[in-house]
Amino acid sequence: MGRLIIGLIIGILLGGALTFYFFVGVPRSAVAPGVPIQAPDATGLPSGAAQIVLRQQFLNEALGTIFQEMTPPAFPLSDPSADCEGRITVQREGSGVQTGVVFENDRISAPLAFTGSYASPFGCIRFAGWAQSNFEMRFDQQNQMVFGQINVETVNLDGVNPVISALVTPVVQSTLNTRVNPVRILDGRQIAINLPVAAANGSLQAAVTDVRAEVKNNALSLYVIYDFAGGPITQSPAL
Secondary structure, three states: OHHHHHHHHHHHHHOOOOOHHHHHOOOOOOOOOOEEOOOOOOOOOOOOEEEEEEEHHHHHHHHHHHHHHOOOOEEEOOOOEOOEOOEEEEEOEEOOEEOOOEEEOOEEEEEEEEEEEEEEOOEEEEEEEEEEEEEEEEEEOOOOEEEEEEEEEEEEEOOOOHHHHHHHHHHHHHHHHHHHOOEEEEEHHHOOEEEEEHHHOEEEEEEEEEEEEEEEOOEEEEEEEEEEEEEOOOOOOOO
16 A cells, blocks of 8 residues: 555656656666556446545655655656756656646646756756646556556747757657656555455455546545455465
């Protein structure tokens, strides 16, 4: 549960690669894994479903702690030079927006305030601005993984010459989208069930067969659907 919450906080709020990528080492991929996670069926959830609820206020409080007590997340944007760092740094707030997560209209969005510099053929271009992104969750049943797919919709630079903006904006947007994805949120094997029942001379086992999600009332609800079965007692690996 703890790893799930940490993965969601960093993956959703910071766009995956900003911190999550460097700590977890999720490989880059041009193809989104799995299939998009759907909302629960109108007829209801199967009986073998567990619910995990994460509220918007909780995630934003955690994000505030990251900015206050840790180094602001940053990653390379271009090759550095003597006078140009060539990287983008996410800020707690700037350009009239606050970095955070917003749950509304059955979707997850994340405005990101940033500053940065880009080593161009015309010299070091320093900039500040913000990006609007949305977050799609996907489930890969074969690998028992829940992934996130970040999509940066718009990049807005403050007071930058239109010619310079035309050069920097697509680089920022493309870099965010390609370096972020995919974001691993949950390894289904971490919450699979293998519970020995000595009196029954067996184990209660359950694998994750599907994941559904719902955004409402400023909260994200994940519904993890299990397939239960009985099996022989297995020994846990030695620590």
